[in-house]
Amino acid sequence: MTFDPETTTFLIAGPVRIHPRVLRAMSMPSLNHRGDYFHGVVGEIRELLPVLFGAKGRQLILSGSGTSGLEAVYSSLVPKDRRTLVLSNGNFGERTDLIVRRYSSSVTTISAPWGQPLPAEQVHAELAKGDVGAVCVVHNETSVGLANDLTAIAPAVRGSGALFLVDGISAVAGIPVEIEKWGIDAVVAGSQKGLAAPAGLALVHLSERAAAALHPGTFYLDLAAHLKSLEKNDTPWTPAVPLFLALREALLLLKEEGLATRLERTHRLAEASRAAVDALGLSLFPERRHASDTVTAIRNPEGLGDAELRKVLERQYNILVQGGQGALTGKIFRIGHMGIADWPDLLVTFAALERILGKAGRLPAPGRALAAIVERMP
Amino acid sequence: MTFDPETTTFLIAGPVRIHPRVLRAMSMPSLNHRGDYFHGVVGEIRELLPVLFGAKGRQLILSGSGTSGLEAVYSSLVPKDRRTLVLSNGNFGERTDLIVRRYSSSVTTISAPWGQPLPAEQVHAELAKGDVGAVCVVHNETSVGLANDLTAIAPAVRGSGALFLVDGISAVAGIPVEIEKWGIDAVVAGSQKGLAAPAGLALVHLSERAAAALHPGTFYLDLAAHLKSLEKNDTPWTPAVPLFLALREALLLLKEEGLATRLERTHRLAEASRAAVDALGLSLFPERRHASDTVTAIRNPEGLGDAELRKVLERQYNILVQGGQGALTGKIFRIGHMGIADWPDLLVTFAALERILGKAGRLPAPGRALAAIVERMP
Structure with a gap:
């Protein structure tokens, strides 16, 4: 695309x-x-x-x-x-x-x-x-x-x-x-x-x-x-x-x-992202209790680097997420969900991730990541 | 307005x-x-x-x-x-x-x-x-x-x-x-x-x-x-x-x-502005041979300060020119004519100045400023 x-x-x-x-x-x-x-x-x-x-x-x-x-x-x-x-x-x-x-x-x-x-x-x-x-x-x-x-x-x-x-x-x-x-x-x-x-x-x-x-x-x-x-x-x-x-x-x-509403939405999107990461069988980069609500940093799974994951999101699905910086380049990818980001953004992103991991034979359970998000919607 | x-x-x-x-x-x-x-x-x-x-x-x-x-x-x-x-x-x-x-x-x-x-x-x-x-x-x-x-x-x-x-x-x-x-x-x-x-x-x-x-x-x-x-x-x-x-x-x-064309237009607009200033019986602030081509600084005529001139241009004719800075506040006004400024801008501005000075009984010769501009158009 x-x-x-x-x-x-x-x-x-x-x-x-x-x-x-x-x-x-x-x-x-x-x-x-x-x-x-x-x-x-x-x-x-x-x-x-x-x-x-x-x-x-x-x-x-x-x-x-x-x-x-x-x-x-x-x-x-x-x-x-x-x-x-x-x-x-x-x-x-x-x-x-x-x-x-x-x-x-x-x-x-x-x-x-x-x-x-x-x-x-x-x-x-x-x-x-x-x-x-x-x-x-x-x-x-x-x-x-x-x-x-x-x-x-x-x-x-x-x-x-x-x-x-x-x-x-x-x-x-x-x-x-x-x-x-x-x-x-x-x-x-x-x-x-x-x-x-x-x-x-x-x-x-x-x-x-x-x-x-x-x-x-x-x-x-x-x-x-x-x-x-x-x-x-x-x-x-x-x-x-x-x-x-x-x-x-x-x-x-x-x-x-309202500031409180924006913070609450950002927090909910973050919770949903973290739950979806679990459901995909992936893992967060930072310690979970210190994970930021504005951006979710995810370890690239073994064998799936930027070329197989982030670049496919971009080229195939027109979804832009961010890679790692410095020594973390190719090791993590980061999904921002702050500002006016909302549920449709998250749903389409994790849908694409399900599809990519599914095609690679690496998806633990189809639909579970999206279900985890839906359950956390207001 | x-x-x-x-x-x-x-x-x-x-x-x-x-x-x-x-x-x-x-x-x-x-x-x-x-x-x-x-x-x-x-x-x-x-x-x-x-x-x-x-x-x-x-x-x-x-x-x-x-x-x-x-x-x-x-x-x-x-x-x-x-x-x-x-x-x-x-x-x-x-x-x-x-x-x-x-x-x-x-x-x-x-x-x-x-x-x-x-x-x-x-x-x-x-x-x-x-x-x-x-x-x-x-x-x-x-x-x-x-x-x-x-x-x-x-x-x-x-x-x-x-x-x-x-x-x-x-x-x-x-x-x-x-x-x-x-x-x-x-x-x-x-x-x-x-x-x-x-x-x-x-x-x-x-x-x-x-x-x-x-x-x-x-x-x-x-x-x-x-x-x-x-x-x-x-x-x-x-x-x-x-x-x-x-x-x-x-x-x-x-x-x-083209840079040369823009400089040439800016120069022509400046020459026209200076000629129009003369025709209005006003005087330039800097020595004429050092006058800038991007902005023409004009002395406020005796008795016509910002309130009688620049502010009238703004309120009555929706024309924005600039006043003096520091010690020159109220003593000069400045007409910018750089960038994409063009002849219509100059014509309407000096038309309004003719009108203001005319109403104040301070216009030496009606139409002469505009004529000076027209003569310098390409």
């Missing part, structure tokens, strides 16, 4: 499928980014951002993708005179480490193997040594389909007085991020994940004490400059206007659905 | 009007940014970028607005161990100074008052003192409607061996930028100016020696990382996918028109 983006079942780990309302919002003709209408758009976005973050605070929009939001936060909040802890158990944890080390020479990295949970005791022990100014962690490790349990470390981080800086790029609007309860000081969300807007914007939530602690980082991503402009519904530099229009529409859609 | 972006005559100094083909390109459903189709899009863009720059070289696409491109270039090419010259005669020259000083403690700024040409002899004298590693200049100062004459300094910069780093955000595809002839090492173009794509992307051209001289700057805007990924038609971080699709379409439009 020739690739046709208009009819593809689109379940990669983000960017996710975009609602046509959001796509159409970008076709508005040029606006004066310093004029009343656009200031109004920025104002509406600011009023809607608490729906996304599930909390109020100092919330910013950066014209750059998720990584720009991370650099904005780390460059202006990682302390120069105290230690920073980086927690890492996947590709994005490693990226955190790379960024943070550009801005601090006193970094302690606590790692677990990709896909394994973070060692909370080790975090507690490092915090107990003292002098930690910031703790940086990826909440949802898309690369391995794992959600890090922040409740296991949040009280200790809060108790230490360190700033709690969270990469929530694929977590926000995908899994519960309890900003206030866990005492998070900065969260970065990507536009193209749970929110289901196009890629290209980073949304940042700051606590009051984080806003007060900002020091100059990079120029383009200067959070203090952005906060100051936003007070007038303005941006310090020219914004990516069409992406702002799309963001407004995606936030309106999220408000109409 | 209620603001209606669908029918507005849109002549601010950028973002500029976007062709419907380019707007529609953004409504394509989500793409896998690591898949074959999107790699193809990036490949096509790379093949088309020499049309934009009028030269071949190492050319990059950054998911950030023009300022991000400037920081990318200055942070990775301004030398840490030698002097940097910054030339400044407007708002964007001052911004250059701010960015460069984040990355070097040895900066000499050569300024002229806003709207006055740069003092070339002073540049020559500073270069003659030696130890200059980079020269940074804004080619087209949108803020004051002035084009800096790079031919007056290019041979000396080249002769000194310093890197020649040019903010071409509003120059590229608006006025001639002779990258090879003038020996420019880095040019930053904005997507939303002469190219007439949406705001949100920076395009960067590097000479071979600039590409070889890159040192680590910021993480998100790391030019070496971008160059490496681009070799595989890829990006190091998630790109702003819809903006890339729009960029491809805008580059195709530019290729169909």
Whole structure:
């Protein structure tokens, strides 16, 4: 089948499928980014951002993708005179480490193997040594389909007085991020994940004490400059206007659905996916109790690599799922089910997987994966 | 008149009007940014970028607005161990100074008052003192409607061996930028100016020696990382996918028109605007021989401020032009005529200006401004 983006079942780990309302919002003709209408758009976005973050605070929009939001936060909040802890158990944890080390020479990295949970005791022990100014962690490790349990470390981080800086790029609007309860000081969300807007914007939530602690980082991503402009519904530099229009529409859609409803649907789709994986005789990559609700990472079965599985989904059935990154290339595949993904997406994907495994003589019981999904529908 | 972006005559100094083909390109459903189709899009863009720059070289696409491109270039090419010259005669020259000083403690700024040409002899004298590693200049100062004459300094910069780093955000595809002839090492173009794509992307051209001289700057805007990924038609971080699709379409439009034709039309529109300004009894803000072809900056006549002129254009005639920045607020207004701006835009704008001045009893000779435009049509 020739690739046709208009009819593809689109379940990669983000960017996710975009609602046509959001796509159409970008076709508005040029606006004066310093004029009343656009200031109004920025104002509406600011009023809607608490729906996304599930909390109020100092919330910013950066014209750059998720990584720009991370650099904005780390460059202006990682302390120069105290230690920073980086927690890492996947590709994005490693990226955190790379960024943070550009801005601090006193970094302690606590790692677990990709896909394994973070060692909370080790975090507690490092915090107990003292002098930690910031703790940086990826909440949802898309690369391995794992959600890090922040409740296991949040009280200790809060108790230490360190700033709690969270990469929530694929977590926000995908899994519960309890900003206030866990005492998070900065969260970065990507536009193209749970929110289901196009890629290209980073949304940042700051606590009051984080806003007060900002020091100059990079120029383009200067959070203090952005906060100051936003007070007038303005941006310090020219914004990516069409992406702002799309963001407004995606936030309106999220408000109409409700954050809790979106999280609940994402969770149900994840539970259904995991049950279907069992029924297919396949196995999850991460430990089951740490499996992410936004993306299900599945081990390729013996003898069925990318060429026999993922590429067939794509070419034969026009279903896009994602492969593994780095050392996991060809070893796992990942089905995203966040944003506006819904039951039809899941049904057609697992139907195709049943068919592929059936043809290969590797299907334990025909129909069982689909039945597992149907049973978990609302 | 209620603001209606669908029918507005849109002549601010950028973002500029976007062709419907380019707007529609953004409504394509989500793409896998690591898949074959999107790699193809990036490949096509790379093949088309020499049309934009009028030269071949190492050319990059950054998911950030023009300022991000400037920081990318200055942070990775301004030398840490030698002097940097910054030339400044407007708002964007001052911004250059701010960015460069984040990355070097040895900066000499050569300024002229806003709207006055740069003092070339002073540049020559500073270069003659030696130890200059980079020269940074804004080619087209949108803020004051002035084009800096790079031919007056290019041979000396080249002769000194310093890197020649040019903010071409509003120059590229608006006025001639002779990258090879003038020996420019880095040019930053904005997507939303002469190219007439949406705001949100920076395009960067590097000479071979600039590409070889890159040192680590910021993480998100790391030019070496971008160059490496681009070799595989890829990006190091998630790109702003819809903006890339729009960029491809805008580059195709530019290729169909031809860079020379676009520059010629922009020049003709500028000549016509200047003649019409004369006919209205108004005066240009910059020295005439340095007036920019992309934007005409006009002094507000005595007693007719923003409220009586620019705001009336907007409210009564749905024509958007731009006011002054900083100290020039209320003192000048600026008509952009780059990108896909064309004769109808100019005719309706000067017709409205004739009407406004006529009603105020300030029009020297009815019809003369429009006649001046008509005479300069092809």
